[in-house]
Amino acid sequence: MNLQTDTPYHLPQVATDHLDLLEAEALFILREVIAECRHPVLLFSGGKDSAVLLHLAYKAFHPERIGCALLHIDTGHNYDEVIAYRDRMAERYDCLLHVRSVEDSIRKGSVRLRHASESRNPYQSVTLMEAIAEFGFDACLGGARRDEEKARAKERIVSVRDEFGQWEPKHQRPELWSLYNTRVALGDHLRVFPISNWTELDVWQYIQREDIELPALYFAHPRQVVRRGDILVPVTHLTPAQAGDTVETISCRFRTVGDISCTAPVASSAGNVADIIAETAQCLLTERGATRLDDRASDAAMEQRKKEGYF
Amino acid sequence: MNALDYLTTDPIPDGTHQQTPSGLLRFITAGSVDDGKSTLIGRLLYDTGNVAADQLAAIHATSQKRGLAAIDWSLLTDGLIAEREQGITIDVAYRYFATARRKFIIGDAPGHEQYTRNMVTAASSADTAILLVDARKGVTTQTRRHAYLAHLLGIRELVLAVNKMDLVDWQPMVYKSIVDTFNSFVAALGRHHVHAIPMSALNGTNVASRAEAIPWYHGPSLLEHLEAVPARRDAExxxxxxxxxxxxxxxxxxxxxxxxxxxxxxxxxxxxxxxxxxxxxxxxxxxxxxxxxxxxxxxxxxxxxxxxxxxxxxxxxxxxxxxxxxxxxDPIQPPRVVKTLNADICWLSEQPLQARGKYLVKHTTRTVNALFEELSYRVDVNTLAHQAAPETAIMNDILRVKLKLQQPLLVDAYVDNRTTGSFIVIDPLSLHTVAAGVII
The missing domain is CATH 2.40.30.10 (Translation factors)
Structure with a gap:
């Protein structure tokens, strides 16, 4: 990707204290939940947002080791290196790791796929609810951010879910100052999002500052892909090339890492965090021109497609 | 001296201003959709390059479909309309954008009957409030209500955005009269720093770039002001x-x-x-x-x-x-150790206040049992008139109260300390957050 631009002045050089303030806010939220909840758990998928959350949990507890377990809901369709990364991180931080798989829910009959190749992504929530009931978790710490999509713009930092896991906008509690109400009735639980106020750029800047390790998929690497519209579909055993497809090998990276069946890479030559920060900032610039509508680099678009169940 | 320099009041000279602007500013936007609030937010996001290409393509297509000549910027924040149609409570939405100088968090509190509750929620964490006024309508009851609530929540940096100036042909006297009316109203509330800006959000005039065409205004654009205005760091x-x-x-x-x-x-x-x-x-x-x-x-x-x-x-x-x-x-300047709270509260719950009911007060990291000992008066947020001795409070009410606490709290007045001067009230049965309070 060509990083030259005709308006180079706009590269965000925000004073770094915004990262200090975001970090302090997240540490405060984590400590409130740890202090007030009976049995919190940290949802860890091996993605960059959960990697940041895990690092923040380490800082929130330090010098104690992280005092809650990690939970991964495995669709069974993850990249091997992400699973290896997940296990390595759990070991590094000396955390108990629970893995519950959608496969088990399918076997039990609580998840029924319409057809064998259907994406398992939407069914993670069923397996998650089963795990919450099994362990009796009263708070799940997650790495979701409000800037990911419009609907999340009004999600609370501490969000109450009923025993069906439903988010009921009408029954959300007002959140004022930094006074979080963590009380839940038996059977209900909290979803807590300490990095709600972070943007994708903040996350990358923090990863750089704190030198947080990520799975290699996040950095540019050669990969076989098929172009479907403006999406690059990785050629994998779950998403094989079909008759008539042109398979090409390009340099690309993933902006979000999740279920293989619904995560697409973007063309990129960014091999390290600094390059990714430049690219992430660059996205805003090229989009700003409004003449060339290149949406491959937008992860809002990807979220939308994920919601619509695109491949 | 520029013609309208006097319209910006002097900064508050009490050390509340820091030397170097922080890299993070939280602000709220108050005003109705009719005042052009969605358009203003859309403009700010777009003109600062914070609109992703796919979003832009989508609103461009919708604008064309509706037969509009230009892009309708309010479509950017119109996820809300779909929710309204589905009958979901409209709520505070948080939005993010960044420029080369700063990261911004917008607390966007939509209007309607829950406005007071939403505005109080958004204002609790804001450094600055942008109050939007339609130049054709001037300062309205709603503007006064917003200014009062911003004041109640301790926001001392206000932006008066006089929008739709193009529809009054950029007449300086229209602008002057609105700003004068507003300044005399907020002066009665207390000390503030008011920065007024004439603008047209629709055309992007004075939003992210200055209006070259207005010979009588020499101040910064809204964005320039937001990039420079001190964040609330008086806590330091x-x-x-x-x-x-x-x-x-x-x-x-x-x-x-x-x-x-x-x-x-x-x-x-x-x-x-x-x-x-x-x-x-x-x-x-x-x-x-x-x-x-x-x-x-x-x-x-x-x-x-x-x-x-x-x-x-x-x-x-x-x-x-x-x-x-x-x-x-600090050993020299300790907090007050109190078993009674004198406070102004905003009732947030659909369930009315139970005058004899037991509640929980969460203040900093301490939660204690509490009873309402006295409901002193209710404030009419439109007229600011006091109604003495109300029997209860319903959602959106602002009340002066006295709360009796089972254990002591360590407090300061809200005007002196936003964190040790604020609390929430929790209903021990529903576990909902039913009120928010600022300590007198």
């Missing part, structure tokens, strides 16, 4: 307050990997205000005992000092029985 200059969140005890077996400690006792918390240095003497409340700070850490990093808003681990030079909910403070 207030006396030290550190509510203890967690007591950390490291014994054999629970140390973090690489932490290199076998025994450790410390107190985790975020400085609500003030500064703390190694060697400083602090008072621990409610016991009143004193100790000196022996170590300050953010994870493995040792700090010589820390100031407001930093989340730290503090070690003291002697063994003292301290638990969550206790507070470390």
């Amino acid at each position: 200059h207030a006396p030290l307050r550190l509510p203890v969140q967690r007591v950390v005890r490291v014994m054999l077996g629970n140390a973090a990997n690489g932490a290199n400690v076998t025994e450790f006792r410390g107190y985790q918390g975020t400085l609500a205000s003030g500064q703390m240095q190694i060697g400083d003497e602090v008072t621990i409340w409610p016991s009143g005992q004193r100790a000196r700070v022996s170590r300050l850490n953010v994870a493995e990093r040792s700090l010589p000092a820390a100031s407001a808003d930093r989340a730290v681990v503090v070690s003291l030079d002697r063994e003292i029985d301290i638990s969550r909910g206790d507070m470390l403070s």
